[in-house]
Amino acid sequence: MKRIASLVSAAVVVTAALMVLLCLDDTTLRDHSHTGRDAVTQSVVSASSESNPDTPSAPEQASSVPSRHAVLIRRPEGPPLIELAAADPQGRSGKVACSTCHSVRKPNFQTRSAAALDEFHQGLTFNHGTLTCYACHNPDHSDALRLADGSKVEYRDVMTLCSQCHAAQATSFQHGAHGGMNGFWDLSRGPQRKNNCIDCHDPHEPRFPKMVVGFKPRDRFSEAGKEHDDHE
Amino acid sequence: MTTTNDSSPTGDGSQVDGSQGDRSLPVLQHSSRRTAVKGAFATLGAAAFVAAVSPLRQAAKQTTAAEFMQTHYKRLTDEDKRQVIERLEAEVKQEHGVDVDIADDRPIPGTKFVYAINLSVCNGNGKCVEACHKENNHDRATNQSYIRVLEMPKGTMDMEHGNTTYSGVVPKDDKFYLPVQCQQCDEPPCVDVCPVKATWKEEDGIVVVDYNWCIGCRYCEAACPYHARRFNWKQAEVPADEINPDQSYLSNRLRPVGVVEKCTYCLHRTRRGKLPACLEACPTGARVFGNILDPDSNIRWILENKRVYILKEELGTKPAFFYYFD
Amino acid sequence: MSSTTALPTSEDQRSDDSHLLSYPRFLKRILWLATEGSFGFYAWMTLLTALSLVGLNAWANQVAGGMIGTNMTDHVSWGLYIANFTFCVGLAAGGVMMVIPAYLYDDEDMHKVVIVGETVAIAAIVMCTLSVVVDLGRPDRFWHLIPGLGEFNWPVSMLTWDVIVLNGYLLINLHVVGYLLYMRYLGRKPNPSWYIPFVFLSIFWAISIHTVTAFLYCGLGGRPFWNTALLAPRFLASAFVSGPAFIILVMRVMRVTAGYTAPVGPARTLIQIIRVAMVVNLVMLASEIFTLFYTGGAHVSAAKYLFFGAHGHSGLVPWMWSSIVLNLLGTFLFFLPSAMQRSTVRIVACLCCIVGIWIEKGMGLIIPGFIPSTLHEIVEYSPSLIEWKVTVGIWAFGLLVLTVLMKLVISVFGGQVSPKEPTATT
Structure with a gap:
């Protein structure tokens, strides 16, 4: 126009x-x-x-706040449980809490990777800066985590822990600019569900995993382009 | 002179015509014979004409009188719309045996939809492409979708260096990924060029197409700088059990052949408050959608706090679609 | 065809009944006469009818099976049809170029020439309209374009302007041709006030149809190859070549087959026009090429693909170079002195320029606008069999219309028909 x-x-x-x-x-x-x-x-x-998209009428639903639905952030169930590889001497098998072993073991504050361990956690890839295990895991409460100031934080609140260092991401997350979501954009009509940090990022190796492209358009006459993929 | 000159166009008639072709005033007898020849020619021609257009009869069967007479969406009364939608639903039921629900979702007052994609995060996995394909009842054989993703070398924004046919493991280290779909421009060239107003911009910013009004001239496809429009070169084929029954008249209902279609920001979802299908499908969380008129909206925060890139901004199309970086 | 409204109904002193009755009778009479002719004529007409029907059948199949029968894609969404349309608009516009020298000379005999130009224009417009109709995905919804009935997006859409100017041009030319023939048939001197204004109108209108058609493409910011202000002038320049060249060919055919001769003066002027226009056209093409390649950048990618191929694709390269060779050769031939005579050189030159410009306007202009696509993807295009059949059918039908119109012109100017002898037989 x-x-x-x-x-x-x-x-x-x-x-x-x-x-x-x-x-x-x-x-x-x-x-x-x-x-x-x-x-x-x-x-x-x-x-x-005529139709004028530049100056639409004033927003109306901003005022109708009362029935706002929540933004539901998924949280971990609780502390992780370790699947036992075989039955223990007492013949027990299944999942055990971290404290099962760690309550009777002295923490080594220097450990930075699984390579230094000979009893357990071998093969655990760790690629998260130069952190030590006890930078995040709580030496006093094995079924919880610890913040930088030494205070305890539950596994369910893992995002608090991540946010200490990743403040920029946390801010973005708060404003919907980081992390996936589902449900409603309009909270007056329904709730929104969001992932938490460790849904997408393995805390021990937080880089987002590689993926394989599964779905490509099949255009007429562009088959040739598909074969030699050297589009400079 | 032969007497069977009315039998074939090139055979015997030739001698007659050849012998007297230049005589300006033929005698009456020949004139009447000539009339007979002409009559035979005309009959032959008419028969050939009927034979030539016979495929049209089949095409005509697919178009009902009600569809042919249907007027422009904006001229339909509520009662008209009810009848049209009833007819469309019945047609789907008859052809595919599926019960679909075609709504007529109108813009929510006080909304203006804006989309943003985080290019620092997008890894080109193509889940959005697939989600669009399924949500919008696209043709299965061609993997049609409203979204195309370009794999771009780092260090440039020139799409000349991009590639849409990449495959395999993503993201590649030296590449970034640029998904492109309809930008729902505030100055949409596609709307300007349409000769019959079959496409227009609605109050919430979504550019829609009335699939029952479009004449299929594809001028909009030529005008769009973002390759956002698709033409139904053939009837899209979707298996009955894969048809998404949640439909809207201006959105993802099954489109007729020979018309243009495009991304509608999933208006059959978004006008009911839900997030678009491509956003929900994105595993990287690169996609953000919302109402820019709401000062507390995600999208508003991004535009105020992030570095934003606008695709082909120099064309003055004023997209309601932004790319941003962390 | 019977535009009776455009005729003078007031100032008839000599004829017995009203023009409202006599004009349709005249049309009936001459149309009947148009079906009389030699064996060669019948063979020609049969051939054209057969080809038209082949095209019609191909189009019917395209409608029934969907546009998938064409080789167009979402990347190259316009193809041979719109390419041909663009050329035919030029032909129609150029057809009227015959009119300009005719009125500059201000000669009675010139009506013979004017009429040829205007009839070529009519046939070309018919071809234009058909080319657009066959390109529609939903020809059954054609009525959506009719103002009043449908929704006419005027003045925003350039396509609606095109609909208006093309139809207007058709009406103007039908009126001028019909009026001049009718007056000749009545044996009366045409009243200048009934056709001179329309002739001049048609000259301006001819420029408008090609300008508007160029605006159709050059107004699109998303297509850098078309998005140049030089497009409309280039269209005009090439129309001033292809139109007159086509008329020269038609005049030659009429002279050989029917002995319909026109004075040599306007033909010479036409050649002068072609010489100038072709040089201008080539200069503008060169200027376009310089700007594209010297600047480089995003605008050059389509031109690179067109002239040299890009990213391993070179489908249009042979087209474009043959166009350039034909155009240069045609121009060279037109500059030979023998082109001024009724010579083979002149005919070859005309053919070279017509084919050269057909390619330049179509495969060399419309198609590269889409390659690479707006997302810089390269999807190549070459017309499908259906597209070729339909296009040949359109040309055959256009020539059919032209032949019938020429027959009318020849029979009226040859004095074979007049209102005095009702049966035209002894």
């Missing part, structure tokens, strides 16, 4: 210029320029009276 308005005004300018060139009589000149101005006004009016 704006395009038309500018076209019309351009046409008016050109017409006016032509009038100046062509008309010798002052009165006719004035008449013509008058019609010109009318045309501009009209086009502006029509442009604004």
Whole structure:
């Protein structure tokens, strides 16, 4: 619409210029320029009276806050449980809590990778900066985590822990600019469900995993392009 | 002179015509014979004409009178719309044996939809492409979708260096990924060029197509700088059990052949408050959607706090679609 | 065809009944006469009818089976049809170029020439309209384009402008041709006030149809290859070549087959026009090429693909170079002195320029606008059999219309028909 308005005004300018060139009589000149101005006004009016996406009416639902649904952030079930590889001497098998072993073992504050361990956790890939295990795991409460100031934080609140270092991501997350979500954008109509940090990032190796492209369009006549993939 | 000159167009008639072709005033007898020849020619021609257009009869069967006479969406009364939708639902039931629910979702007052994609995060896995394909009842054989993803070398924004046919493991270390779909422009060139107003921008910013009004000239496809529009070169084929029954008239209902379609920001979802299908499918959380008129919305925060890139901004199309970076 | 409303119904002193009755009778009479002719004529007409029907059948199949029968895609969404349309608009516009020298000379005999130009224009417009109709995905919804009945997106959509100017041009030319023939048939001198204004209108209108058609493409910011202000002038320049060249060919055919001769003056002027226009056209093409390649950047990718191929694709390269060779050769031939005579050189030059411009306007302009696509993907295009059949059918039908119109012109100007002898036989 704006395009038309500018076209019309351009046409008016050109017409006016032509009038100046062509008309010798002052009165006719004035008449013509008058019609010109009318045309501009009209086009502006029509442009604004038809659909105008630039200036929509004031938001209404912002005021209707009362029935707002929640933004539900998924949380871990609780502390992790370790699946036993085989039955223990007492013949028990299944899952056990971290504290099962760690309550009777002295913490080594220097450990930075599983390579240094000989009893358990072998093969655990760790690729999360230069952190030590006890930077995040709580030496006093094996079924909880610890913040940098030494205070205890539950596994369910793992995001608090992550946010200590990843404040930028946490801020983005708060504003929907980091992390996946489902449900409703309009909280007056329904809730929104969001992932938490460790849904997507393995805390021991937080880089987002590689994926394999599973779905590609099959266009007519672009088969050749598919075969040699060397599109510079 | 032969007497069987009315039998074939090129055979015997030739001698007659050849012998007297230049005589300006043929005798009456020949004139009447000539009339007979002309009559035979005309009959032959008419028969050939009927034979030539016969495939059209089949095509005509697919178009009901009600569909042919249906007027422009904006001229339909509520009662008209009810009848049209009833007819469309019945047609799907008849053809595919599926009960679908075609709604007529209208814009929510005070909403203006805006989309943003985090290019620092997108890894080009194509889940959004697939989700769009399923959500919008696209043709299965061609893997049609409203989204195309370009694999771009780092260090450029020039799509000339991009590639849409990448495959395998993503993300590649030296690449970033640029998903492109309809930008729901505020100055949409596609809407300007449509000769019959079959496509227009609604109050919430979504550019829609009335599939029952489009004449299929594809001028909009030529005008769109984002390759956002698709034409139904053939009838899309979707297995009955895969048809998404949650439909809307201006959105993902099964489209007729020979018309143009496009991304509608899933208006059959978003106008009911839900997030678009491509966003929900994104495993990286790169996609953000919301109402820019709401000052507390995610999208508003991104535009105010992040570095934003607008695709082909120099064309003046004013997209309601932004790319941002962490 | 019977535009009776455009005829003078007031100032008939000599004829017995009203023009409202006599004009349709005239049309009936000359149309009947148009089906009379030699064996060669019948063979020609049969051939054209057969080809038209082949095209019609191909189109019917395209409608029934969907546009998938064409080789167009979402990447190259316009193809041979719109390419041909663009050329035919030029032909129609250029057809009227015959009119300009005719009125500059202000000669009575010139009506013979004017009529040929205007009839070529009519046939070309018919081809334009058909080319657009066959390109529609939903021809059954054609009525959506009719103002009043449908929704006419005027003045925003350039396509609606095109609909208006093309139909207007058709009406103007039908009126001028019909009026001049009718007056000749009545044996009366045409009243200048009934056709001179329309002739001049048609000259301006001819420029408008090609300008509007160029605006159709060059207004699209998303297609850098088309998005140049030089497009409309280039269209005009090439139309001033292809139109007159086509008329020269038609005049030659009429002279050989029916002995319909026109004075040599306007033909010479036409050649002068072609010489100038072709040079201008080539200069503008060169200027376009310079700007594209010297600047480089995003705008050059389509041109690179067109002229040299890109990313291992080179489907349009042979087309474009043959166009350039034909155009240069045609221009060279037109500059030979023998082109001024009724010579083979002139005919070959005309053919070279017509084919050269057909490619330049179509495969060399419309198609590269889509390659690479707006996302810089390269999907190539070459027309399918259906597209070729339909296009040949359109040309055959256009020539059919042209032949019938020429027959009318020849029979009226040859004095074979007049209102005095009702049966035209002894």
